[in-house]
Amino acid sequence: MNKIEAIIRPEKLDAVKDALAEAGFVGLNAVSVTGRGVQRGVIQQARGAPPVVVDMLHKVKIEVVVKEGDTEKVIDTITKAARTGNIGDGKIFVSTVADVIRIRTGERGTTAV
Amino acid sequence: MNKIEAIIRPEKLDAVKDALAEAGFVGLNAVSVTGRGVQRGVIQQARGAPPVVVDMLHKVKIEVVVKEGDTEKVIDTITKAARTGNIGDGKIFVSTVADVIRIRTGERGTTAV
Amino acid sequence: MNKIEAIIRPEKLDAVKDALAEAGFVGLNAVSVTGRGVQRGVIQQARGAPPVVVDMLHKVKIEVVVKEGDTEKVIDTITKAARTGNIGDGKIFVSTVADVIRIRTGERGTTAV
Amino acid sequence: MRQAILLRLRKRFLMNTGDTAWVLASSALVLLMTPGLAFFYGGMVRRKNVSATIMHSFMAIAIVGVVWVLWGYSLAFGPTIGGFIGNLDWIGLKDVGTQPGPYAATIPHQAFMIFQAMFAIITPALITGAFAERMKFSAFVIFIVLWLTLVYAPIAHWVWAYNADGTASGWLGKLGALDFAGGTVVHINAGFAALAAAWLVFGRRKGYGTEPMLPHNVPFIVLGAGLLWFGWFGFNAGSALSAGERATSAFVVTNTAAAAAVLGWLAIEWVHRKKPSVVGAASGAVAGLVAITPASGFVGPIPSIIIGLGAGIICYLAVQLVVRLRIDDSLAVWGVHGIGGVWGALATGLFAGIGITVWARPEGISVIQQLGLQVVGVAASAGWSFVVTLIILLALKYTIGVRVTEAEEEVGLDLSQHREESYTEV
Amino acid sequence: MRQAILLRLRKRFLMNTGDTAWVLASSALVLLMTPGLAFFYGGMVRRKNVSATIMHSFMAIAIVGVVWVLWGYSLAFGPTIGGFIGNLDWIGLKDVGTQPGPYAATIPHQAFMIFQAMFAIITPALITGAFAERMKFSAFVIFIVLWLTLVYAPIAHWVWAYNADGTASGWLGKLGALDFAGGTVVHINAGFAALAAAWLVFGRRKGYGTEPMLPHNVPFIVLGAGLLWFGWFGFNAGSALSAGERATSAFVVTNTAAAAAVLGWLAIEWVHRKKPSVVGAASGAVAGLVAITPASGFVGPIPSIIIGLGAGIICYLAVQLVVRLRIDDSLAVWGVHGIGGVWGALATGLFAGIGITVWARPEGISVIQQLGLQVVGVAASAGWSFVVTLIILLALKYTIGVRVTEAEEEVGLDLSQHREESYTEV
Amino acid sequence: MRQAILLRLRKRFLMNTGDTAWVLASSALVLLMTPGLAFFYGGMVRRKNVSATIMHSFMAIAIVGVVWVLWGYSLAFGPTIGGFIGNLDWIGLKDVGTQPGPYAATIPHQAFMIFQAMFAIITPALITGAFAERMKFSAFVIFIVLWLTLVYAPIAHWVWAYNADGTASGWLGKLGALDFAGGTVVHINAGFAALAAAWLVFGRRKGYGTEPMLPHNVPFIVLGAGLLWFGWFGFNAGSALSAGERATSAFVVTNTAAAAAVLGWLAIEWVHRKKPSVVGAASGAVAGLVAITPASGFVGPIPSIIIGLGAGIICYLAVQLVVRLRIDDSLAVWGVHGIGGVWGALATGLFAGIGITVWARPEGISVIQQLGLQVVGVAASAGWSFVVTLIILLALKYTIGVRVTEAEEEVGLDLSQHREESYTEV
Ligand SMILES: Nc1ncnc2c1ncn2[C@@H]1O[C@H](COP(=O)(O)OP(=O)(O)O)[C@@H](O)[C@H]1O
Ligand SMILES: Nc1ncnc2c1ncn2[C@@H]1O[C@H](COP(=O)(O)OP(=O)(O)O)[C@@H](O)[C@H]1O
Numbered sequence A, B, C: 001m002n003k004i005e006a007i008i009r010p011e012k013l014d015a016v017k018d019a020l021a022e023a024g025f026v027g028l029n030a031v032s033v034t035g036r037g038v039q040r041g042v043i044q045q046a047r048g049a050p051p052v053v054v055d056m057l058h059k060v061k062i063e064v065v066v067k068e069g070d071t072e073k074v075i076d077t078i079t080k081a082a083r084t085g086n087i088g089d090g091k092i093f094v095s096t097v098a099d100v101i102r103i104r105t106g107e108r109g110t111t112a113v
Numbered sequence D, E, F: 001m002r003q004a005i006l007l008r009l010r011k012r013f014l015m016n017t018g019d020t021a022w023v024l025a026s027s028a029l030v031l032l033m034t035p036g037l038a039f040f041y042g043g044m045v046r047r048k049n050v051s052a053t054i055m056h057s058f059m060a061i062a063i064v065g066v067v068w069v070l071w072g073y074s075l076a077f078g079p080t081i082g083g084f085i086g087n088l089d090w091i092g093l094k095d096v097g098t099q100p101g102p103y104a105a106t107i108p109h110q111a112f113m114i115f116q117a118m119f120a121i122i123t124p125a126l127i128t129g130a131f132a133e134r135m136k137f138s139a140f141v142i143f144i145v146l147w148l149t150l151v152y153a154p155i156a157h158w159v160w161a162y163n164a165d166g167t168a169s170g171w172l173g174k175l176g177a178l179d180f181a182g183g184t185v186v187h188i189n190a191g192f193a194a195l196a197a198a199w200l201v202f203g204r205r206k207g208y209g210t211e212p213m214l215p216h217n218v219p220f221i222v223l224g225a226g227l228l229w230f231g232w233f234g235f236n237a238g239s240a241l242s243a244g245e246r247a248t249s250a251f252v253v254t255n256t257a258a259a260a261a262v263l264g265w266l267a268i269e270w271v272h273r274k275k276p277s278v279v280g281a282a283s284g285a286v287a288g289l290v291a292i293t294p295a296s297g298f299v300g301p302i303p304s305i306i307i308g309l310g311a312g313i314i315c316y317l318a319v320q321l322v323v324r325l326r327i328d329d330s331l332a333v334w335g336v337h338g339i340g341g342v343w344g345a346l347a348t349g350l351f352a353g354i355g356i357t358v359w360a361r362p363e364g365i366s367v368i369q370q371l372g373l374q375v376v377g378v379a380a381s382a383g384w385s386f387v388v389t390l391i392i393l394l395a396l397k398y399t400i401g402v403r404v405t406e407a408e409e410e411v412g413l414d415l416s417q418h419r420e421e422s423y424t425e426v
């Protein structure tokens, strides 16, 4: 099984999660993060302080654990839904998950995904 | 070493973290997430808007990194403490950690866990 | 590619992220977590309740995905910037990332890091 | 000596410090309602639109605060042009001094003026709930200037303008429609402007009906409701323009109706939604305050309980109706202020004079007749507000545009309109 | 002519606009205290219980707001039945008009009534801190109706009720126990009701003593304390029922005692806990405001400093004591309001008449005697409140239940009682 | 009989309930400004310093609340020592009773005293924005006591102290410098104290100019601005010490100038920064309120618009200037209060008497002369404040230290100074 972590623009969360559901991937979790990437931060100024480049921008990280074979489909779905074509669209990281357990039933492995 | 990520009901955090400590696993970290799973969301209505199924529910994700051999014990401990038997109890993901470093001392590997 | 997760003191975030940028690692994301470790919590008392050891302390988790070869450099950079020498400095976990995708371009693998 | 006493007495009877203190205090209270509203609304929107929503109310204070002094007051309360609008005699507050004026014998004319300014401030602020989370800031600034001039000033004039001799000069006031503290001028007016905006101009928010748009901060909503309730004592009891029996009576029924409306709203919500909600309690309070507004100087405590209970139930249903019609009146302005105002206006016709001794119904006007007059008042203000608001907004829509782009809406108004975030992360 | 002057004068001396303005303003201020309390308490609870905690205070406004008008005022202030409780002559505010009433010669009777309503509202709201984070909402609604009727109304009557001729009719008032603005009626009363609830009915919250239950939002606590302080000027200085020397004196000592109490609380906390906390500062302020309440019309500035400093220290210790006894009075109602009220009542006996010229001690009553009377007042109100509250709550406990289930408590009251979350994620 | 009437009349003309009601209400309003400021500042700092920032304002209430009664009022308003400072005749409020005093004929002396207390409270609270996020709490406590005694009391005396016969006794007042409600005493004073602190004592925060230090909670800022605006009616209109024409006029120009200043600030920000911000709107409001303060009893509505617009623009530029100079006046106290106060003081000289009928310029003083007097007032208060504040802070710096350690600053003042966090996680 694979874990797919996608760091996306916060405003794309709805689109991504709807697209995933449509593609059959219901299970996921999301968390607010701040991130820094190629995207240049915006210049912000607090009332009494000099303008500063805010390089850590608000993003959302979603995590989806899926069966090996679904990985590409999920990557594809996320990429399409989250893309604006501008810098700052985010990244997807794929890693291996050794086991999955459903707490309610104790089921393990792919059936628990 | 393994990383055990458990997505649990927020109200079970205390129980889980106490159970883990009792089982000898002190180190862990936790973060608020919102998640979607088999559990149907609740229907919510904002004052001026139609009722909508809120499918992203508040959960807590805890992460525990342990020695290979402790994995099952941790899974067991979490499962027991977090289970209510109802849909929405959450999931546990297990993955491999290549290395652990304790920042304070620079120790590495299993001694740093 | 490797994913380096570092759990650090919140007040060290600025130092760590600046040090990483200087070392050439711009991409990263950060999230607030609460964590428990060797560090004894502080004793806190709410107005009407007994003093309790608050064992879950506020930390920041940063995640950096880098090419295999950069791993040690990143670990080193973080360790140096985040260390105070006192208990509670935090930990770093290293794990393998199978693939990275840049959402904007669809590029994959090390070029996408 | 006696001469002197009489003179001083006369002066004292003309200008009364207690009345002035109360009207100034009331003006401050009503001013505070607008920041209160900012939180009431700000708590209800999503995180990405909080500051922008709050800004709408804050801008109402700033813009109307200046416009009112420059020309708004003159248009609304100045010497009448045919009962329809004031002329520009009092432009820039010319001749609006600190001696008692035509509107109140015991307080400075300017005290009346500034008290009225606060009403003129909150009314457009109320409307902003209808186009929350999607209004373009630059268009909003222009809208509020036009709206105050073309909608608020005339309707206020119809209902509340007086001649120098102390007789009503606005056509609705002359007719005998009763509105003690602004049921028509403020609430029906704002409510129907909101309906025009939400229904015919703005369209629905992206994600309406599919994405949850839950209040991001319920405590803020209650903070807002609390400040509104507090300020409303100035709104209603201040409208007596004196600190005596009338003010006291208005104060009492205001509190009672609001309390009853909370119970009414929660009762129907408990049945319908299975749980009474905190947002519901806050909404009920506002509904009750709206409904008692036109009646507050005309009824006693028992009718105020009926008015309040009715407001809670009726406004709850009205809000559900708008949702059924899939009109995205985002923060339910029409249901609470429009319908709450209509209910209050009609209830005023029904209950005026009951349980109150400081005021008596005008003789020779039956309940039915009074109800008829109230209907005229409702229809006139609702109609004018709906139509002229629509014209203003459509004119803006087809010139500079009133709605942000889809991308801006997704990102949120805080960032897209003001380049700032309401809260920092980490 | 002279006749006419005299007549107008007499009328003016009867009804005074300045006094009325002040009492109305004070009523508004005291109303605002309850939303203030909502934030004071709401900031102290955990995230999952915020809205439900705020709701408790808000419901106090709504429920008591109606009950007071219907029967509460009559029971508390109506013609006495043996000095123990009012009869139902004034039910639904019958005969409570806008002419000056028996309680104040220069303001409308209804102004006095609504001012008192605000006291009746905040008192049960204060109690809610004792069972915060575990009270069942439906039971709470019933509790508040019963409590107001069976506990608040009698105690208010004992202390503050008057005959038509202006002599005290309640037995405690007749006795000569001094309570200017509600030390016994409001604070001791709420404090001992809280003790009964926390100690003998509700039991401890799940996780008490093992899980941290830290305030989720300290700024909210200070916001609440700020609004309480602000509103307390109405509470104490408004209790003069006129805008003159007495009100001014009460205003001054209120501010001074509160300030001193902050210093007292922080000083002992700095020693005991090593750091002065912001929650401590807010708590100290409330403790000082509580303690000065009964004394506020009877003492001058210097005694008020002593009362305030004492309150800060004594209440800090009282709160620690409750914790030692492992009674889960969750938001420290007994320590702050109960003990603060007792200290204030006794201090009133000690210091009454010192540093103040507008009022003098009743002749022929020594300090010791007065202290004795104060003890009687404390004991009577604390005792009645404790016992009757206990009976009400136990009756509810063994019928519909007063505490949510363990699962509901874990999930939090916001979701389990109101199906809404206070804040949205992401 | 006639004798009796006259007597009662005289008493009534001496003590006026309406005036007293208004001054008490105003005192409450001004008290509320300090919690308002706590939020205005608290919203602007980073998450880790929120409670500590709020605590600064709260401590100002507590400390000054006691110090003022003990010796502050006597030093500031007591019988003069050479026009420079009051003597200690009124220590502990000795002889400051509830009969009308030398400062106002129709209200109790203590009412004037407590009204002034609120000014003395907020002034040092304003300064705290200059050293926000790095001040050591223990040093702050001492600072505020010294500052009130050595800086505030003298300057207040210079400007506002009177002899028993009702003539000015402070040297600036005698000279004829105009300051209706505290432009010099409060705002210039706080602003230049802030400059001394930020520029010459504290140095910059760690991360200044490299790390973003964005407001952690914009709604809190607006809440603060809203409460400040509300309270400022008491500040300015209350300074009339009566509820009549003067108070009304001050009320009107206060609102108008604040509104205009929001527009001024946003206009220049829109041009300069491309987007109008919500923090800008709130800042503009405060700037306008500051600038109108000294002028509020002396000008009419139209000049107030000019003063407001000017304040918005000038203060915006002043804030930018401080940033250019890389002085870390963290929450822009000098730019808003110092420069806003200077602009207001000069504008008072320019516009005094225009558009107002209740007051006329002193005869025989030309605009140029008055401007000269205003410059003297500005220079004297700014100079004294700057120098003496500097001395106090340097003395503290080289003894107990005024700044937290670098580690404490990194961790944040909430944890390091008060061992509590403002918000809980999860
Ligand atoms: N190497 C990395 N490790 C972890 N997170 C990263 C890394 N690079 C980028 N990110 C995350 O991805 C987000 C978007 O990256 P960015 O480079 O701006 O996007 P794009 O590739 O579209 O230009 C960043 O804000 C950060 O949260
Ligand atoms: N495939 C998945 N990937 C990531 N997180 C998941 C996945 N499936 C479920 N989750 C997380 O687990 C939580 C509980 O899942 P759910 O299916 O409701 O529980 P249960 O298995 O007990 O019915 C979800 O809210 C979500 O946060």
Ligand SMILES: Nc1ncnc2c1ncn2[C@@H]1O[C@H](COP(=O)(O)OP(=O)(O)O)[C@@H](O)[C@H]1O
Pocket (backbone or CB within 6 Å): B026, B027, B028, B029, B030, B063, B064, B065, B066, B102, B103, B104, B113, C007, C034, C035, C036, C037, C038, C039, C040, C057, C059, C086, C087, C088, C089, C090, C091
């Ligand atoms: N086994 C673990 N798994 C996951 N997170 C851990 C683990 N051990 C420690 N942590 C995280 O690291 C933080 C610091 O750990 P701690 O043991 O206090 O530091 P140190 O090693 O410097 O004493 C903890 O607060 C927690 O968030």
